[in-house]
Amino acid sequence: MEKICVAVRVRPPTPESSSSENGSSLWKVEDNRISLHKSLDTPISTASYAFDHVFDERSTNACVYELLTKDIIHAAVxxxxxxxxxxxxxxxxxxxxxxxxxxxxxIIRRSVRDVFERIQMISDREFLIRVSYMEIYNEEINDLLAVENQRLQIHEHLERGVFVAGLKEEIVSDAEQILKLLDSGEVNRHFGETNMNVHSSRSHTIFRMVIESRGKENSSTDAIRVSVLNLVDLAGSERIAKTGAGGVRLTEGKYINKSLMILGNVINKLSESSKLRAHIPYRDSKLTRILQPALGGNAKTCIICTIAPEEHHIEESKGTLQFASRAKRITNCAQINEILTDAALLKRQKLEIEELQMKLQGSHAEVLEQEILKLSNQMLKYELECERLKTQLEEERGKQKEQEQLQFTPAIKRQPTPLTAATTECSHENQKEVEDLKSQIELLTNEKDSLQVKFNEQVFQNNKLMGEISELKEGMLHMKEIPKRLSESVANGKEVYKNVIVTMKTLMAEKEFPTAKLLFGVTGITTSLLSTLESQFSMILDGQKAGSIVDYPFYDQWETLRVSLKNTASSLVSDAQAMNEILNSHDKGQETAAMEEKLKSELSILAERYNELEKELSLDKQLLKASRESHGRLEKEVQFLKEERDSLDVAISQSTQRLRVIASDKENALKDLNVEVKRRKEMEEEIKQISFAFSSRQKSLMSFHNEIKSKMQKLTTQNPKLK
Incomplete structure (x- = not known):
């Protein structure tokens, strides 16, 4: 049992106040006593108070922490x-x-740093620290670390005690991480402006650190320590006449004063004698409900009461000091919070048995020694059974950890809970995970089917595209051959026509050859020209029919040219035959002039046709150039389509492979989960049986232990020398 440590701190006067005026009242600090003085330093006997520590306006936060709070922080560790x-x-x-x-x-920031410095000095234990930050605003609990968690409720549990459901807890590893959380929480806290304070706290805040530790050697006989450190900043009591509050500020002030009044009532009840103490109204306020363990419970507690030195605040300062005086009479029963494992409990009972054996040495209580020997044998069996149970649990935890890694579930360190509750909770979680996996597998199967349909459609489109690409390739090959053949034919025709014209001009100039010879030469030349052109066009037409090539713009022109040449040649042949007949029946000399004139006209016609052929040749060259450019563009498009098809094939292949792997993994995971659920159910039944046996044996052990104590007491009364 120890009393609550209470201290008083006097803040420095504000610049606006004048505490040195004549007739003004002053607070004087002497050692650990504070008293109210009138003018000329005359003390008022009814206004003198003594506390564990009193800090004047010159004291710093470092001094307050070192003298008042540091020991509590170390005790929490x-x-x-x-x-x-x-x-x-x-x-x-x-x-x-x-x-x-x-x-x-x-105090809060210094405590955070001191906790981690203290942990660094303890090398034989490992620690886990969780922090939370909440405020009580208008009797509603809000989470300052998670803005979405508002209006939280208070619950009570046999093992956890009083706790706030839904409050976010952050696992931290260093002081800087906690200080960042504090800064983020301060942003969400309610502040407001009043006539007395431009930055007034409008809510009570509780910063909580849960410190867990255990031995690093993982000894089964070590207990797990779990302590809770609460650092509370209460909103200040206020008088409406001084603060000038209205509207929202007035409502806030009512709730603040109400909760502080209930806190004062709780302090009053706790300061009374235990015989006169009536019902303590912890449940009347959420603040006192949360602070219940710290007020008359299992905790080391210190209270810092702050007062203002100004004269117009004397009544409020007296009320604060009276509150502190009552709180000084409260006693707490603080003890180390340990969660004993089965092995640790066995070790303690074994030590008690050894102590009893030491007391029985030298006495004649042989019957008791035999009973103790029997009890030791039972304890040995019990230890073996516990070791077997521990081995099974370790295997279970290992398999559970592997299963959680398989399910991509992050591991979270938790406070130890009873075996039956843990296994039941795991069973429910596993069942839920099985259902989730089933739904995921169903979605993946549907997605796989849809991708397979798209893949088949893409394959069909690719095959169709490949056929079109092949046809385009063949068409382009024929397109390359047609202009080439036409160009060669035109070139040959051009040379032949040049020779014809030159020959005719030579014959006309010399006038030495007879007309029949001239006509014979022209007929031969024309026939040779037509046969050459006919063979070339036949080859082109055959190539078109075989390759199914579409008609080109210049084909009609070449066809017209061919017909025209053929008609011209036919007319020349017929004229030649007519001229032969005329020559055979008439005088050659009379008809020579007429034939020359006719030949000249024919030559002029051929010259005109030659010029037309040259123009058509130029046009055909332009068409040939355009067709080559079109061919180049088509080749580029074909190459782009091929690359796109290859990339689609690769993407579809990779997607199909991933789907197969995912489906296989999910099926295997589902099978493993079903097996694990079945095995855990069997393990739960076995654990229940073992727990029942453990409970019954523990009861028998405790009854036997009590029997031994009673016999020892009887033996002690009979034989005083054993004392």
Missing amino acids: EGFNGTAFAYGQTSSGKTFTMTGFETDPG
Whole structure:
């Protein structure tokens, strides 16, 4: 049993106040006593108070922490629950004492750093720290680390005690991480402006650290220590006449004063004698409900009461000091919070048996020694059974960890819970995970089917595209051959026509050859020309029919040219035959002039046709150039389509392979889960049986232990020398 540590801190006067006026009342601090003085330093006997610590306006936050809070922080690391909170009127320095500034950190920030420094000094234990930050605003609990968690409810559990359901807890590893969380929580806290404070806290805040530790050697006989450290910044009590509050500020002030009044009632009840103490109204306020373990319970607690030195705040300061005086009479029963394992419990009972054996040495209690020997044998069997159970549990935990890794579920460190509850919770979680996996497999199967349909459609389109590409390739090959053949034919025709014209001009100039010879030469030349052109066009037409090539713009022109040449040649042949007949029946000399004139006209016609052929040749060259450019574009498009098809094939192949792997993994995971669920159900039944046997044996052991104690007491009374 130990009393609550209570301290008083006087804040410095504000620049606007003048505490040195004549007739003004002053607070004087002497050692651990604070008293109210009138003018000429005359003390008022009814206004003198003594506390564990009293800090004047020159004291710093470092001094307050070292003398008041540091021991509680160290005790929390050792396994004791701890609480520190500031109480006082508004604008008296509570938030400055608890939070402080960067240049002068308050109790909360210094405690955070001191906890981790203390942990570094303890090398034989490993620690796990969780933090949470909440505020009580208008009797509603809000989570300052998660804005979406509002209006949380308080619950009570046999093992956990009083806790806030839904409150976010962050696992932390260093002090800087906690300080960042504190800064983010301060942003979400409710502040407001009043006539007494431009930055007034409108809510109570509770910063909580849960410290768990166990031995690093993983000894089965070590207990797990779990302590809770609460650092509380209370909103200040206020009078409406001084604060000038209205509207929202007035509502906030009512809730603040109500909760502080209930806190004062709880302090009054706890300060009374236990015989006179009636019902303690913890449940009347959420603040007192949460702080219940710190007020008369299992915790080391310190209270910092802050007062203002100004004359017009004397009544509020007296009320604060009276609250502190009552709180000083409260006693707590703080003890280390340990969760004993089965092996640790066995070890303690074994030590008690050894102590009894030591007491029985030298006595004649042979019957008791035999009973103790029997009890030791039972304990040995019990230890073996516990070892077997422990081995099974370790295997179960290992398999469960592997299963959680397989299911991509992050591991979360939790406080140890009873075996039956843990296995039941795991069973429910596994069942839920099985259902989730089934739904995921069904979705993946549907997605696989849809992708397979798209893949088949893509394959069909690719095959169709490949056929079109092949036809385009063949067409382009024929397109290359047609202009080439036409160009060669035109070139040959051009040379032949040049020879014809030159020959005719030569014959006409010399006038030595007879007309029959001239006509014979022209007929031969024309026939040779037509046969050459006919063979070339036949080859082109055959190539078109074989390759199914579409008609080209210049084909009609070449066809017209062919018909025209053929008609011209036919007319020349017929004229030649007519001229032969005329020559055979008439005088050659008379008809020579007429034939020359006719030949000249024919030559002029051929010259005109030659010029037309040259123009058509130029046009055909332009068409040939355009067809080559079109061919180049088609080749590029074909190459692009081929590359796109190859990339689609690769993507579809990879997607199909991934789907197969995912489906296979999910099926295997589902099978393993079904097997694991079945095995866990069997393990649950076995654990229930073992737990029942363990409970019954423990009861028998305790009854036997009590029997031994009673016999020892009887033996002691009979033989006083054993004392």
